[in-house]
Amino acid sequence: MAEDEAIFDPTMKKKKKKKKTPFEFEATQEGGDAAAPEPVQNLEDGDVGKPAVEEKKEEETSVKADLDTDDLDLDNFSKMKKKKKKKARFDMDSLAETLPDGDAPNEESTQDANDGSSAPPPSDDVDLDLEGDAELFTKNMKKKKKKKRVTIEDSLENGQVENQKDEDVDAQIKAGIPWAGTERDYTYEELLTRVFDIMKAKNPDMVGDKKRFVMKPPQVVRVGTKKSSFVNFSDICRMLHRQPEHLLAFLLAELGTSGSIDGQNMLIIKGRFQQKQIENVLRRYIKEYVTCHTCRSSETILHKENRLFFLQCESCQSRCSVASIKSGFQAVTSKRAQMRAKAN
Amino acid sequence: MSNIQNLQTFDPFADASKGEDNRGQEGIIHIRVQQRNGRKTLTTVQGISDDYDKKKIVKACKKKFACNGTVVQHQEYGEVIQLQGDQRNNISEFITTTGLAKKEQLQLHGF
Numbered sequence: 001m002a003e004d005e006a007i008f009d010p011t012m013k014k015k016k017k018k019k020k021t022p023f024e025f026e027a028t029q030e031g032g033d034a035a036a037p038e039p040v041q042n043l044e045d046g047d048v049g050k051p052a053v054e055e056k057k058e059e060e061t062s063v064k065a066d067l068d069t070d071d072l073d074l075d076n077f078s079k080m081k082k083k084k085k086k087k088a089r090f091d092m093d094s095l096a097e098t099l100p101d102g103d104a105p106n107e108e109s110t111q112d113a114n115d116g117s118s119a120p121p122p123s124d125d126v127d128l129d130l131e132g133d134a135e136l137f138t139k140n141m142k143k144k145k146k147k148k149r150v151t152i153e154d155s156l157e158n159g160q161v162e163n164q165k166d167e168d169v170d171a172q173i174k175a176g177i178p179w180a181g182t183e184r185d186y187t188y189e190e191l192l193t194r195v196f197d198i199m200k201a202k203n204p205d206m207v208g209d210k211k212r213f214v215m216k217p218p219q220v221v222r223v224g225t226k227k228s229s230f231v232n233f234s235d236i237c238r239m240l241h242r243q244p245e246h247l248l249a250f251l252l253a254e255l256g257t258s259g260s261i262d263g264q265n266m267l268i269i270k271g272r273f274q275q276k277q278i279e280n281v282l283r284r285y286i287k288e289y290v291t292c293h294t295c296r297s298s299e300t301i302l303h304k305e306n307r308l309f310f311l312q313c314e315s316c317q318s319r320c321s322v323a324s325i326k327s328g329f330q331a332v333t334s335k336r337a338q339m340r341a342k343a344n
Numbered sequence: 345m346s347n348i349q350n351l352q353t354f355d356p357f358a359d360a361s362k363g364e365d366n367r368g369q370e371g372i373i374h375i376r377v378q379q380r381n382g383r384k385t386l387t388t389v390q391g392i393s394d395d396y397d398k399k400k401i402v403k404a405c406k407k408k409f410a411c412n413g414t415v416v417q418h419q420e421y422g423e424v425i426q427l428q429g430d431q432r433n434n435i436s437e438f439i440t441t442t443g444l445a446k447k448e449q450l451q452l453h454g455f
Contacts, residue, residue, distance in 0.1 A: 254453050256378040271379040277455030328453070329390040329421045333380045 215239065218282060220275040223268060230267035230278060240290050242302060246325075247285060253327035254281045294318040373445050375432050377454030389425040389435055390418075396444060398423045409434045 216239065219231040230251075237244040248267065252259050259269035292300050292313035299314035302322070312319045332339070373391040380386055392398060398415040402425055406413050413427040427435065436450050 255455060256376060256453075272383075273379075273455060280455055328374050328376060329388055329416075329418055329424045331378055331386050331388050331416070331424075331426055333378055333386060 215282070215286070218275055218278045220273055220278050222272065226270065226272070228269045228271065228273040229262075230269060233261070233267040234265035236282070240286065240298075241300075242289065246289070246302065249325050250285050250289070251278075251281055253325050254284070256327065256330055289322055292316060292318060293320050371445070371449050372451050373439065373449055375435055375450060375452050377430055377432055384428075385430045387427040387429065387431040387435060389427070389439075390421050392423070392425065392439075392444060394422070398425055401425065401444070402427075405431070405435065405438060408438065 216232065216236060218233075218236060221229045221231055223229045233247075234244060237247050240247070244261065244265075248259070248261065251267070251269070255269065255271065255273065257270045259267055262268050286298075289302060289309075289311065290300060291298050292311065292315070295313060295316040295318065297313060297315040301312045301314065302309055303312065304310075307324075309322050309324065310319055311322050371391075371393075373389060376388045376390070378386045378388065392401065402413045402415055405411075405425070405427060409427065409429075409431050411428045411431060413425060416424045416426055418424050425435075432452055432454070436447075436452065439445050439450060440447050
């Protein structure tokens with residue numbers, strides 16, 4: 001299941017942590033929801049330079065959190081707090097850069113400044129709530145931040161999870177930032193990745209590859225010995241917002257066979273085909289006729305003009321023509337004697 | 345006389361007649377796979393430039409991939425190479441290594 005999911009994901013550029021709810025087409029909506037639990041997960045998994053003892057502790061505490069609803073609440077609450085802090089750090093970025101040797105220890109400031117950049121994006125709702133707080137923080141950032149940190153640490157003495165996570169984050173960031181403790185200049189690539197990370201963290205909508213385009217896998221069943229049935233053909237057409245005729249024409253042209261839609265909106269294709277094979281063809285279809293060629297968004301409209309198909313993107317408004325469906329040369333695969341008999 | 349730009353003889357179709365078939369829709373080589381009876385398949389290669397002798401290509405392919413093959417004449421698509429079995433990867437590698445076409449010109453179809 002999970003493997004299929006990984007396979008049938010056409011815009012899979014980054015191996016992101018996947019949720020177990022598979023094959024959701026509305027990945028954009030789900031992505032927003034998924035963003036909230038993700039950070040914690042990441043942090044828990046990404047223990048790089050952490051002592052084993054702490055790890056154990058964390059495990060224990062996380063188990064506790066699972067068991068106790070009270071602890072869970074605390075966890076949630078503290079998560080919010082942590083997010084606030086992150087948000088504040090975003091605003092501190094500029095200051096930390098301009099004043100490399102501030103009041104705060106240098107190492108910490110760099111770490112903090114970069115915290116926001118590599119931290120996973122918080123969900124939109126939380127963002128909105130925290131906007132005000134973040135602005136407050138910008139006024140006297142350093143002091144407040146320090147205070148904040150202390151308070152959080154105090155409040156979580158019993159929890160300890162958050163603390164460790166915090167350290168974890170810092171460690172992660174240190175690993176991600178090559179110039180962390182050194183005096184050297186930044187290279188272009190480093191800065192570029194950093195900018196993109198910040199962009200991703202601040203408004204995830206802007207970075208294109210954040211949106212995953214996840215498809216249901218096609219269900220292909222053998223009908224008899226010589227035919228295959230594409231069971232959820234109409235579902236997939238609906239998901240892709242494409243005319244069934246168009247997809248049908250493409251599939252048949254690519255597979256080089258004939259086929260038709262039967263009474264239950266299933267597609268019957270002549271020839272033996274497996275799900276994987278149909279998946280491949282569908283992926284090509286999506287690449288050519290569904291995703292925008294400019295921004296790779298899937299919110300597109302396909303319409304016909306003067307015998308040409310045009311793909312209009314809803315998110316970036318770009319418009320481009322797509323290749324027409326041609327079956328090309330088809331070799332004779334049936335028995336020639338039969339064909340002759342039919343013709344006469 | 346010749347330094348007046350408008351009086352120079354300039355053939356606007358000069359570069360249209362040559363080198364056009366290398367790009368655009370024309371230069372693309374389509375490699376397809378068709379199912380035959382049972383598990384058997386057939387690979388067709390359509391769109392190899394007329395500069396090359398298909399028969400010789402087929403001869404080399406047959407020997408290299410250990411399969412049979414023919415050249416089929418088609419009124420619309422010209423000479424098309426047919427090879428037995430699923431030779432998509434083989435033929436695309438062959439075409440790119442021998443320099444018949446670039447990788448961007450190849451288009452794989454089928455499952």
